[in-house]
Amino acid sequence: MSSNEVHVHPVLKTEARKFILPDLVSHCNFKLRISRHRKRITGETKRWLFKGDNLVGKARTKYHGLKAGLLTAMCYPDAAYTQLRLCNDFLTYLFHLDNLSDDMDTTGTSTTANVVLNSLYHPYTYHSPARVGKMTRDYFRRMILTASPGAQQRFIETFDFFFQSVTQxxxxxxxxxxxxxxxxxxxxxxxxxxKPCWALIEYANNLDLPEEVMDHPVVRALGEATNDLVTWSNDIFSYNVEQAKGDTHNMIPVVMNQEGLDLQSAVDFVGDMCKAAIDRFIEEQNYLPSWGPKIDRDLAIYINGLADWIVGSLHWSFDTERYFGKNGRQVKSSRIIELLPLRPSPSSH
Structure with a gap:
């Protein structure tokens, strides 16, 4: 591509056509573990996802490059096969939600939300012919066999918040x-x-943690620090693909716009926020009260599950083809990103 002909995104205040990723992997010292069930869940989820016409055309090709099975295996490394398989079904379904529902514009989002949430609140009595409804009922009926009532409630509530925010x-x-x-x-x-993925940490590890524990400010802060790291780092990793589509719902354009920064400075700014989120996660653990041996032990498993998400998501981001195509390994070592040219017209998600 000739740099003279590239249309710089209106938000970009720099002519630079490349930027350097922050080194988040080195900043994270948590141990990366991968479930031995990875291959099996990948095969089973694929069959589930491709059943009938759930996923067709380009979406099928994208499935292979996504490597959701690897993310699941890294984020829930101690789960038994049955639970791990369901976590993988959910994560894969979440990535493909806009393919599984017909349209994710505002009306499409609320239609999808109604079908999904009714399928969760009434898994045995609500019936929608939409494929997203069938798939939701299918995995949730499996989940409620062993998930604690609290984990089920948290899963549904946070998924409801997800739809409200996606509409916004x-x-x-x-x-x-x-x-x-x-x-x-x-x-x-x-x-x-x-947030629903955090409820799946409880499900995956057969935890039954009381509401007062899960609602404690420190426990909430730990979940929030993890969420921030996963999502903000995702904004950095997905920025190149998103800017090519003219999509500004990403922290980097937000920071450039608000702070008046050039691209590299904004990337560094968000990178520092990510590092601070990891530090915050470690620091907050010093303030945990004790609820007695059994609850403390279960809570430690839950918090380890959050740490697995931090380290797992960081490594997976370079393995999936979602952000860096087939160059993930190379990008992981060089950290240099060449900006993609803007597409002629913004395509909808």
Whole structure:
């Protein structure tokens, strides 16, 4: 591509056509573990996802490059096969939600939300012919066999927040609005879809943690620090693909817009926020109260599950083809990103 002909995104205040990623992998000292069930869940979920016409055309090809099975195996390394398989079904379904529902504009989002949430609240009595409804009922009926009532409740509630925030995101996108950083952070904590995945940590490890424990400010802060690291680092990793589509719902344009920074400075700014989120996660653990031996032991498993998500998501981001195509390994070592040219017209998600 000739640099003279590239249309710089209006938000970009720099002519630079490349940027350097922050070194988040080195900043994270948690042990990376991978479940031995990885291959098996990958095969089983694929059969489930491709059943009938659930996923067709390009979406099928994208499935292989996604490597969701690897993410699941890294984020829930201690789960038994049955639980791991369900976590993988959910994560894969979450990535493909807009392919599984017909349209994710604002009306499409609320239609999808109604089908999904009714399928979760009434898994045995609500019937929708939509494929997203069938798939939701299928995995949730399996989940409720062993998930504690609290984990089920948290899963449904946080998934509800996800849909509300995605609807808001679709409105922002339609109006081409770039929110301020604070509003963006609040919204992003829900659009990420991380919170239901935290409920799956409880499910995957057969935990039954009381509401008062899960609602404790320190436990909430740990979940929030993890969510922030996963989502903000994701904004850095996905920025190149998103800027090529003219999508501004990403922390980097938000920071450039608000702080008046050039691209590299904004990337560094968000990178420092990511490092601070990891430090915050470690620091907050010093303030945990004790609830007695059994609860403390279960809570430690849950917190380890959050740490698995931090380290797992960071490494997976270079293994999946979602952000760096087939160059992930190379990017992981060089950390240099060449900006993609802007596409002629912004394509909808």
């Amino acid at each position: 995101q679709a409105l922002d996108r339609a109006q081409g609005e770039i929110p301020d950083l604070e509003s963006y952070i609040t919204l992003r904590r829900d659009t990420s879809g991380c």
